[in-house]
Amino acid sequence: MxxxxxxxxxxxxxxxxxxxxxxxxxxxxxxxxxxxxxxxxxxxxxxxxxxxxxxxxxxxxxxxxxxxxxxxxxxxxxxxxxxxxxxxxxxxxxxxxxxxxxxxxxxxxxxxxxxxxxxxxxxxxxxxxxxxxxxxxxxxxxxxxxxxxxxxxxxxxxxxxxxxxxxxxxxxxxxxxxxxxxxxxxxxxxxxxxxxxxxxxxxxxxxxxxxxxxxxxxxxxxxxxxxxxxxxxxxxxxxKIKKLNYELEPVFVYYYLRNYKLKLQYMDEYFSKYTFVRKVFFYFSIFKFVIQTFFNKRPFLLKYIIKALIDSKKSKFGKGL
The missing domain is CATH 3.90.550.60 (Spore Coat Polysaccharide Biosynthesis Protein SpsA; Chain A)
Incomplete structure (x- = not known):
């Protein structure tokens, strides 16, 4: 080589x-x-x-x-x-x-x-x-x-x-x-x-x-x-760019939750034994984001959470925002 x-x-x-x-x-x-x-x-x-x-x-x-x-x-x-x-x-x-x-x-x-x-x-x-x-x-x-x-x-x-x-x-x-x-x-x-x-x-x-x-x-x-x-x-x-509180930005919230389905698909292919457990933690992640939106006084993020889940359900990937 x-x-x-x-x-x-x-x-x-x-x-x-x-x-x-x-x-x-x-x-x-x-x-x-x-x-x-x-x-x-x-x-x-x-x-x-x-x-x-x-x-x-x-x-x-x-x-x-x-x-x-x-x-x-x-x-x-x-x-x-x-x-x-x-x-x-x-x-x-x-x-x-x-x-x-x-x-x-x-x-x-x-x-x-x-x-x-x-x-x-x-x-x-x-x-x-x-x-x-x-x-x-x-x-x-x-x-x-x-x-x-x-x-x-x-x-x-x-x-x-x-x-x-x-x-x-x-x-x-x-x-x-x-x-x-x-x-x-x-x-x-x-x-x-x-x-x-x-x-x-x-x-x-x-x-x-x-x-x-x-x-x-x-x-x-x-x-x-x-x-x-x-x-x-x-x-x-x-x-060169340091993003503070990036996990509470609309772009991250949307793509993280929408792409979760893709991530799970890859993991299920190689480690199917834990498929159910990972789905449970996926719902936990959704709940965590919802709580964070109110705790950090950013309720407008809810629409990005909803859009992410809808697009994920429809397998609508690529550029979403």
């Missing part, structure tokens, strides 16, 4: 953050072979095109991609004047993080790279992040960096998905506090996941039906069935 890595960045209406992300990728001590930018039909992005595709040209590869994904792609730009090859792919509509990474990985599979580095647009990688992740590729095919917010507060992520209840649990990075250089989890995150070509071929592409919320959780869960999914202490990514 070679060391050629393709970074896949999915972006939507955050050009300045995207540029900062790309600049950090170009400074990596382990050089990238490809950077693929998947634009979810953003407004503008003139500066990105000027900065990275001024000398862009049509290539056989870009034409093949345009033809193969013509139903989803509106524009493709290619540039090979730098050490790293660039591809900008503008989608014809917003497919969310899930759909964006699905197309991005599909395109990356057309390259000769054996590793794919999946990144949201609002993160910035420390210069040795990829190199430190790559040290663990002998023992894992799905590896994650530690995330730190821009204000130096920790984004505690160690934990997992409980197969009995279907709920996420947190261990508050206890392994790192106890001096361990890495720990094993059974979930994923598209803010720095490094995944092998072989693993993608085993578990398939991200499920675009999620749109956002829990798409990466389930992708990591699927990977954990075949490899030890690692969370690494010394490989660090800076997260």
């Amino acid at each position: 070679n060391k050629e890595v393709c970074a896949i960045v999915v972006t939507f209406n955050r050009e300045r953050l995207l540029i900062e992300n790309i600049e950090s990728l170009l400074k990596q001590t382990l050089k990238l072979k490809w950077i693929i930018i998947v634009d979810n039909n953003s407004q503008g992005y003139k500066e990105v095109k000027e900065k990275y595709f001024r000398y862009g040209r049509k290539s056989e590869f870009s034409q093949v991609i345009l033809h193969k994904f013509k139903q989803d792609v509106e524009e493709i730009l290619y540039d090979d004047t730098k050490e790293t090859e660039f591809l900008y792919v503008r989608l014809n509509n917003n497919k969310g993080g899930a759909g964006g990474f699905k197309i991005g990985i599909s395109i990356a599979l057309e390259t000769k790279c054996d590793w794919f580095w999946l990144l949201d647009d609002d993160v910035e990688s420390q210069e040795d992040c990829l190199e430190k992740l790559f040290k663990y590729t002998e023992i894992s095919e799905c590896i994650h960096p530690r995330r730190v917010y821009y204000d130096n507060t920790e984004c505690l992520w160690e934990g997992g998905l409980d197969i009995v209840t279907g709920l996420r649990y947190s261990l508050d990075d206890i392994s790192f506090k106890n001096g361990k250089p890495f720990c094993v989890v059974n979930v994923g995150c598209f803010e720095g996941m490094l995944i092998s070509r072989g693993m993608v071929e085993r578990i398939g592409l991200p499920d675009e039906r999620f749109f956002i919320v829990d798409d990466d959780t389930i992708y990591g869960f699927l990977a954990s069935l075949y490899t030890n999914v690692l969370y690494v202490r010394d490989a660090v990514i800076i997260k």
Whole structure:
């Protein structure tokens, strides 16, 4: 397996953050072979095109991609004047993080790279992040960096998905506090996941039906069935946006509850023994959200809870808001 890595960045209406992300990728001590930018039909992005595709040209590869994904792609730009090859792919509509990474990985599979580095647009990688992740590729095919917010507060992520209840649990990075250089989890995150070509071929592409919320959780869960999914202490990514009380935002409430059905479907496929228990905890989650709306004086969230449950019942997935 070679060391050629393709970074896949999915972006939507955050050009300045995207540029900062790309600049950090170009400074990596382990050089990238490809950077693929998947634009979810953003407004503008003139500066990105000027900065990275001024000398862009049509290539056989870009034409093949345009033809193969013509139903989803509106524009493709290619540039090979730098050490790293660039591809900008503008989608014809917003497919969310899930759909964006699905197309991005599909395109990356057309390259000769054996590793794919999946990144949201609002993160910035420390210069040795990829190199430190790559040290663990002998023992894992799905590896994650530690995330730190821009204000130096920790984004505690160690934990997992409980197969009995279907709920996420947190261990508050206890392994790192106890001096361990890495720990094993059974979930994923598209803010720095490094995944092998072989693993993608085993578990398939991200499920675009999620749109956002829990798409990466389930992708990591699927990977954990075949490899030890690692969370690494010394490989660090800076997260530029810190969302306070995100669990009480309409977007999260809607997609979390609506996508719960998809999450349970995946878990039922592999751990059917606990199907009934997980359904009970699903109803508990609904009850918890309802209580929170009144406790936090946000009764307007009730309409998003109701819409989520109706759309879930009708299997209406993809972009819902």
